[in-house]
Amino acid sequence: ExxxxxxxxxxxxxxxxxxxxxxxxxxxxxxxxxxxxxxxxxxxxxxxxxxxxADRLDLEMTPMDPGALVKSLVQELGPKARDKGLELKVDLDPGLPASIQGDPTRLRQLVFNLAENAVKYTTAGHVSIKARPAHDR
CATH class of the missing domain: 1.10.287 (Helix Hairpins)
Known part of the structure; x- marks a missing residue:
């Protein structure tokens, strides 16, 4: 409601x-x-x-492209960064998989909020968004 x-x-x-x-x-x-x-x-x-x-948040497990997700966020946040005189940099590791399993809505929400806060609280220079594959240890 x-x-x-x-x-x-x-x-x-x-x-x-x-x-x-x-x-x-x-x-x-x-x-x-x-x-x-x-x-x-x-x-x-x-x-x-x-x-x-309340332990009622259901996560979706579907294939998604993490690089495309990051690029779409940069498109969305770019104007806000430019308005502040900031450069928005993207660093996608060449080893980043083209497809991963996860909840695209939640991942987008998480990365967007982090990147938006970085733009909001950075006063000069640039904001970097980096995506790298996690390696099993």
């Missing part, structure tokens, strides 16, 4: 963005859409934490 109002805000904003508006209105609508997406992400994180605390 907590997601329903946020989804309504996002849906109505999308409808308004498709309509005709003045340039300054477009800026406001884009800001609303971005804020709503960020708030929905936070809501989902909080709901996942409550599920984890």
């Amino acid at each position: 907590i997601r329903t109002p946020m989804n309504a805000i996002m849906g109505m904003t999308a409808i308004m963005q498709r309509g005709t508006q003045l340039p300054h209105q477009r800026v406001y609508l884009d800001a609303i859409a971005l804020s709503a997406e960020n708030l929905l992400r936070i809501i989902n994180d909080i709901l996942d934490l409550s599920k984890l605390d």
Whole structure:
């Protein structure tokens, strides 16, 4: 039930963005859409934490491409980093497998939150996202 109002805000904003508006209105609508997406992400994180605390978080085990996941996050976080004058660097190890088994939603959530915080709290220079294969010890 907590997601329903946020989804309504996002849906109505999308409808308004498709309509005709003045340039300054477009800026406001884009800001609303971005804020709503960020708030929905936070809501989902909080709901996942409550599920984890209650030992009710189900993990999906499906094949996923970790390199593609990292690249998509860089695409998403790149503008925020550039706005702060930061360079967002990616280092994908050549030995990184093209496919791993895991929960792509949870892995994306984890890496996104770490990278977003790195961008948020870095004041100058760059943020590096590195992906390397884990080796059995």
